[in-house]
Amino acid sequence: MARMSTPPRGRPGRPVDPEIDSRVLSAALEVYSEVGWAGFTMNAVARRGGVGKAALYRRWPTRQDLFAAAINSLRTSGPVEITGSLYRDLTQTANRLINRFLGPHGMASIRALVDAKIYPDELGEALDYVRQSTIIGGRKIVLAAVDSGELPPDVSPSLIMDALAGTLVHRILLIPDTRRAQLAANPEPLVAQVVDLVLRGVGWQGTVSTRRTESGSGEPRTASEG
Amino acid sequence: MARMSTPPRGRPGRPVDPEIDSRVLSAALEVYSEVGWAGFTMNAVARRGGVGKAALYRRWPTRQDLFAAAINSLRTSGPVEITGSLYRDLTQTANRLINRFLGPHGMASIRALVDAKIYPDELGEALDYVRQSTIIGGRKIVLAAVDSGELPPDVSPSLIMDALAGTLVHRILLIPDTRRAQLAANPEPLVAQVVDLVLRGVGWQGTVSTRRTESGSGEPRTASEG
Numbered sequence: 001m002a003r004m005s006t007p008p009r010g011r012p013g014r015p016v017d018p019e020i021d022s023r024v025l026s027a028a029l030e031v032y033s034e035v036g037w038a039g040f041t042m043n044a045v046a047r048r049g050g051v052g053k054a055a056l057y058r059r060w061p062t063r064q065d066l067f068a069a070a071i072n073s074l075r076t077s078g079p080v081e082i083t084g085s086l087y088r089d090l091t092q093t094a095n096r097l098i099n100r101f102l103g104p105h106g107m108a109s110i111r112a113l114v115d116a117k118i119y120p121d122e123l124g125e126a127l128d129y130v131r132q133s134t135i136i137g138g139r140k141i142v143l144a145a146v147d148s149g150e151l152p153p154d155v156s157p158s159l160i161m162d163a164l165a166g167t168l169v170h171r172i173l174l175i176p177d178t179r180r181a182q183l184a185a186n187p188e189p190l191v192a193q194v195v196d197l198v199l200r201g202v203g204w205q206g207t208v209s210t211r212r213t214e215s216g217s218g219e220p221r222t223a224s225e226g
Numbered sequence: 227m228a229r230m231s232t233p234p235r236g237r238p239g240r241p242v243d244p245e246i247d248s249r250v251l252s253a254a255l256e257v258y259s260e261v262g263w264a265g266f267t268m269n270a271v272a273r274r275g276g277v278g279k280a281a282l283y284r285r286w287p288t289r290q291d292l293f294a295a296a297i298n299s300l301r302t303s304g305p306v307e308i309t310g311s312l313y314r315d316l317t318q319t320a321n322r323l324i325n326r327f328l329g330p331h332g333m334a335s336i337r338a339l340v341d342a343k344i345y346p347d348e349l350g351e352a353l354d355y356v357r358q359s360t361i362i363g364g365r366k367i368v369l370a371a372v373d374s375g376e377l378p379p380d381v382s383p384s385l386i387m388d389a390l391a392g393t394l395v396h397r398i399l400l401i402p403d404t405r406r407a408q409l410a411a412n413p414e415p416l417v418a419q420v421v422d423l424v425l426r427g428v429g430w431q432g433t434v435s436t437r438r439t440e441s442g443s444g445e446p447r448t449a450s451e452g
Contacts, residue, residue, distance in 0.1 A: 033344055034264055034344055035262065035264040035265070036261065036262040036264065036265075036337075038260055038261040038262065038264075038265050039261070039262075039264050039265055106343075107340050107343050107344055110336070110340050110399075111262075111337070111340050113399040113400070114333050114336050114337050114340065114399070117332075117333050117399070117403075118259055118260055118333055120403050124403065128402070131400050131402070134400065135400070156419070158397070158400075159393070159419055159420075159423065161396075162393045162396040162397045162400070163389060163392075163393045163396075163420075163423055163427075165392075165396050166389075166391075166392030166393040166394070166395055166396030166397070167385070167388045167389045167392040167393065168392070169392055169395065169396060170387075170388040170389075170391050170392030170395060171384070171388045171392070173336075173339040173340070173343070174339070174357050174360065174361070174384075174388070176354070176357070177343075177346050177350065193382070193385055194385075194389075196427075197385065197389055197424070197427035197428060198423070198427060199427075200426055200427045200428075200429070201389075201422075201423035201424060201425075201426045201427030202423060202426075203426070
């Protein structure tokens with residue numbers, strides 16, 4: 001869908017100075033991580049980013065626009081590559097997720113999902129975009145694995161993605177601060193554990209070295225939402 | 227540990243009027259769900275709850291105390307009963323979690339975990355209590371299942387609880403608002419899917435009807451929804 005390839009809210013014109021853009025978006029994420037939607041003001045972001053309010057409003061006419069741009073800037077790495085192995089695809093996805101959640105603005109995206117439930121009229125549209133990207137990305141990975149016979153045809157793509165991302169999010173939210181640095185330095189064991197749990201949990205038929213490259217392409221995609 | 231059985235922050239004296247107590251805690255959760263820690267003030271809670279600030283400060287001298295009491299009031303149902311079947315224990319746990327997250331203050335506990343990462347000095351202690359209760363409750367269930375042979379001895383209790391709770395949280399955060407009511411009315415299919423995924427994912431050896439209490443261990447403990 002074309003709508004999915006660009007952020008949902010129109011931004012007036014192209015950004016004139018990418019450096020200011022990125023500084024402001026980073027300031028916006030910092031402010032947002034601290035205060036959430038209720039405290040997210042153009043004033044606070046302008047002050048934190050060291051830019052004038054006029055420059056801010058020129059780029060993002062409303063705080064919704066600024067919020068949407070900031071949240072979308074967290075998702076810079078493009079769609080996950082489908083490698084030919086569900087094991088590798090999920091490992092790649094899990095690594096991205098853990099890097100994002102443990103990154104400098106890791107709490108912003110979780111807070112945004114919470115705020116979207118509390119302020120659906122104001123934030124629903126911006127977050128629908130994030131939700132849809134997540135769901136569509138996961139669905140592609142899962143459907144490719146169903147096509148190649150690595151997964152049974154009745155698996156639920158959203159269940160797989162909820163399990164993968166949710167387990168990581170929950171661990172990061174509950175880990176004591178004293179052990180957070182250790183996880184950030186060495187996330188591989190957790191990623192391997194979680195990918196293994198999810199693959200076994202959904203009846204994965206592949207092996208770590210499975211390749212999907214020569215699988216039949218005429219098969220209808222039958223994965224259905226659970 | 228005795229420390230785990232009571233909230234960590236001392237409350238001065240017993241509450242004098244339980245009805246005011248519960249009204250204030252509900253107002254506190256409402257305010258907190260909307261504005262998070264940055265906007266959580268005694269003033270806002272007093273106004274929302276329709277009580278004087280003096281009454282509020284008498285019960286909870288600081289906003290940390292009020293926050294801790296409010297968050298802990300979400301966990302009213304006591305420890306999960308160990309029924310003799312891991313399948314039933316996890317189903318019971320999942321039902322409680324989904325009821326809490328879909329309940330009137332469902333976003334408060336997720337927001338609190340996010341805020342504890344942003345304001346560790348102010349909220350770390352209150353949230354450690356919540357984290358520890360979750361971890362200890364899950365560990366008991368898992369260790370009982372290891373004892374009975376339902377689970378291999380090398381499973382990670384925290385991985386199981388992260389997967390169970392995290393999958394549910396992620397689904398609830400990502401579900402479109404249009405489908406939320408449907409999930410609230412009929413959570414059983416999702417609970418069954420998630421419990422099944424987690425059990426298969428960790429190499430569960432039991433069956434749905436497995437009981438762990440075959441040899442006369444006093445009174446047989448039966449399942450009951452908490």
